[in-house]
Amino acid sequence: MFKGLTLLGALFLLSLLFLFWGSPSREVLLLIRLPELLVSLSFGALLSLSGAVFQNALRNPLAEPYTLGIASSSALGATLSVWLGLRPEAGALLFSLFSVAILLFAFKLFKTPLSLLLFGVGLSSLFSSLILFIYSLLPSSSLQDALYFTLGFITPVSLKLSLFLLFLSLLALILCLRFHKEVGLLPLGSEIAYFSGVEPGKTTALLLISLSLLLSPFISNFGIVGFVGIASPHGVRLLGFRSGYSFILLSFAFGALFTLLSQFLAKNLFYPNLFPVGAVSALFGAPFFLYLLWRYSGARS
Amino acid sequence: MLEVKGLSFGKILKGISFKAEAGQVIGVLGKNGAGKSTLLKCLGGFYSYEGEVKLFGRELSSIPLRERVKLVNYLPQSFNPTFDYKVKEFLYLSTGVEVDDATLSKFGVLKLKERKLSLLSGGERVKVLLSRLELISPSVYLLDEPSAYLDPCVISLLTSYIRELSEKKKIVFIVSHDVDFVFKVSNLFLGIKEGELLFFEKRKGAKEKLEELFECQLENKEVVDEEKTNSFKPNCPNR
Numbered sequence: 001m002f003k004g005l006t007l008l009g010a011l012f013l014l015s016l017l018f019l020f021w022g023s024p025s026r027e028v029l030l031l032i033r034l035p036e037l038l039v040s041l042s043f044g045a046l047l048s049l050s051g052a053v054f055q056n057a058l059r060n061p062l063a064e065p066y067t068l069g070i071a072s073s074s075a076l077g078a079t080l081s082v083w084l085g086l087r088p089e090a091g092a093l094l095f096s097l098f099s100v101a102i103l104l105f106a107f108k109l110f111k112t113p114l115s116l117l118l119f120g121v122g123l124s125s126l127f128s129s130l131i132l133f134i135y136s137l138l139p140s141s142s143l144q145d146a147l148y149f150t151l152g153f154i155t156p157v158s159l160k161l162s163l164f165l166l167f168l169s170l171l172a173l174i175l176c177l178r179f180h181k182e183v184g185l186l187p188l189g190s191e192i193a194y195f196s197g198v199e200p201g202k203t204t205a206l207l208l209i210s211l212s213l214l215l216s217p218f219i220s221n222f223g224i225v226g227f228v229g230i231a232s233p234h235g236v237r238l239l240g241f242r243s244g245y246s247f248i249l250l251s252f253a254f255g256a257l258f259t260l261l262s263q264f265l266a267k268n269l270f271y272p273n274l275f276p277v278g279a280v281s282a283l284f285g286a287p288f289f290l291y292l293l294w295r296y297s298g299a300r301s
Numbered sequence: 302m303l304e305v306k307g308l309s310f311g312k313i314l315k316g317i318s319f320k321a322e323a324g325q326v327i328g329v330l331g332k333n334g335a336g337k338s339t340l341l342k343c344l345g346g347f348y349s350y351e352g353e354v355k356l357f358g359r360e361l362s363s364i365p366l367r368e369r370v371k372l373v374n375y376l377p378q379s380f381n382p383t384f385d386y387k388v389k390e391f392l393y394l395s396t397g398v399e400v401d402d403a404t405l406s407k408f409g410v411l412k413l414k415e416r417k418l419s420l421l422s423g424g425e426r427v428k429v430l431l432s433r434l435e436l437i438s439p440s441v442y443l444l445d446e447p448s449a450y451l452d453p454c455v456i457s458l459l460t461s462y463i464r465e466l467s468e469k470k471k472i473v474f475i476v477s478h479d480v481d482f483v484f485k486v487s488n489l490f491l492g493i494k495e496g497e498l499l500f501f502e503k504r505k506g507a508k509e510k511l512e513e514l515f516e517c518q519l520e521n522k523e524v525v526d527e528e529k530t531n532s533f534k535p536n537c538p539n540r
Contacts, residue, residue, distance in 0.1 A: 055383070055384075056383070056384070059383040060383070061383065061384070181394070181397075184394045185394055185395065187382055187383035187384045187386075188380075188382045188383075188386075188391070188394070188395060189377070189380060189381060189382065191342075191347065191375065191377045191380075192377060192380065192382075192395055194345075194347050194366075194370075195345060195347070195370050195374050195375045195377075195395075196370065196394070196395040196396070196397070197366055197367040197370050197397070198366075199366060237384065242384055242385070242386055242390065243386065243390060243394055
């Protein structure tokens with residue numbers, strides 16, 4: 001309880017800092033800072049929630065939409081849509097569905113968590129390079145745009161869009177709270193999960209598909225942000241919350257905090273140079289990823 | 302009470318039929334890969350079988366899962382949780398029941414309450430899984446290799462628990478490679494050979510068909526009798 005409140009307090013203070021840093025004018029505050037704040041919070045929260053659920057459902061501590069290639073697949077869909085003159089969201093939705101289907105198939109095929117992860121890495125590299133190729137064909141974009149897109153770059157959006165994205169992340173939160181028991185039982189393996197009243201196959205598919213779909217509008221707008229989905233849920237687990245409502249709620253809050261901090265640093269660390277938010281989150285998240293790789297591969301041998 | 306008719310599953314199980322009554326402890330015997338574990342998983346509905354499995358007159362697959370697991374539950378052969386739940390947390394999650402200390406101390410897991418699952422020994426794991434079943438208290442127990450790699454203290458705990466279940470009019474299925482153990486705790490024996498039912502008999506009849514079941518000469522055909530086993534009860538400090 002105390003840890004949870006501390007986390008919420010930190011989130012609140014950082015939000016205030018983010019909004020009022022450098023005492024912006026009223027217009028900047030309302031039209032730029034507030035949407036950016038909402039986007040950072042909801043994107044991060046959703047990434048973390050997806051990471052938490054992916055890890056539990058696939059029984060893989062290193063799973064998240066980024067490492068398993070779902071994020072890059074959505075991003076490729078968005079890029080293709082732009083190239084074809086369609087709305088980026090449409091392609092992102094379609095491709096995220098497609099990649100979850102592949103993933104669920106691969107989950108059945110590959111027996112060890114590590115091989116599933118390597119499969120995702122392969123998929124990711126393929127899709128990222130395709131994104132670069134398509135960007136080079138787009139007349140109005142540079143390769144820097146492509147790079148920023150594959151690293152995740154939170155661009156200014158309208159207040160309306162940011163509110164819509166916030167709504168999507170809250171929808172994901174409600175879904176996961178509703179399924180908190182299932183999320184807690186799936187890591188125990190399909191047999192124990194089943195004999196505790198959860199259909200493992202159906203539940204996994206339902207959760208993975210819904211979260212990937214909810215995530216795709218974020219990815220089509222801002223690109224691929226990695227490591228939030230790894231670092232945040234594990235941070236929550238290290239705090240001692242592994243199941244129930246608290247695990248879901250704190251993963252949501254932790255992801256929001258982590259991404260907001262990354263975005264704040266991306267903007268202000270080398271001002272006026274702006275960094276992709278994903279580059280900053282990787283700076284903190286990737287070492288943590290390596291730590292987890294060491295820890296879980298050691299525990300498994 | 303539990304009526305199985307023409308149960309088949311892929312090429313593993315072929316038309317198995319038998320009838321089990323309350324209080325029966327059924328030892329499932331057979332060679333490696335004969336389909337023993339598969340039979341247990343079909344009886345729990347984990348595998349979608351062909352044929353009929355009627356529990357209290359209701360077809361198993363027609364009972365909603367959440368209700369079904371309260372009627373028939375399972376002790377898995379292997380169990381590797383991904384994240385390190387504590388014992389207490391695991392029991393609460395997987396039973397949905399408040400974990401009471403009386404049940405825990407019955408199986409000697411009270412002092413393991415705050416321990417992480419990954420730090421448990423094989424015997425401690427079985428004790429935790431037995432407490433899980435006790436908390437759920439189903440009508441049919443499916444025990445898949447509960448006796449593998451256990452020290453004598455846990456074996457004796459397991460034995461007395463199975464007898465208690467039989468007295469409580471539960472149906473218990475036990476799969477084990479340890480034929481002596483199965484003969485010690487069961488009162489009915491189900492032999493599976495290459496997916497087919499070879500026998501479903503009492504002690505004597507089953508004993509006679511063991512060599513046919515395992516297709517080999519068994520050196521010690523003498524089965525340990527009840528009284529002898531009861532006299533051997535190690536004094537276990539952790540109970």
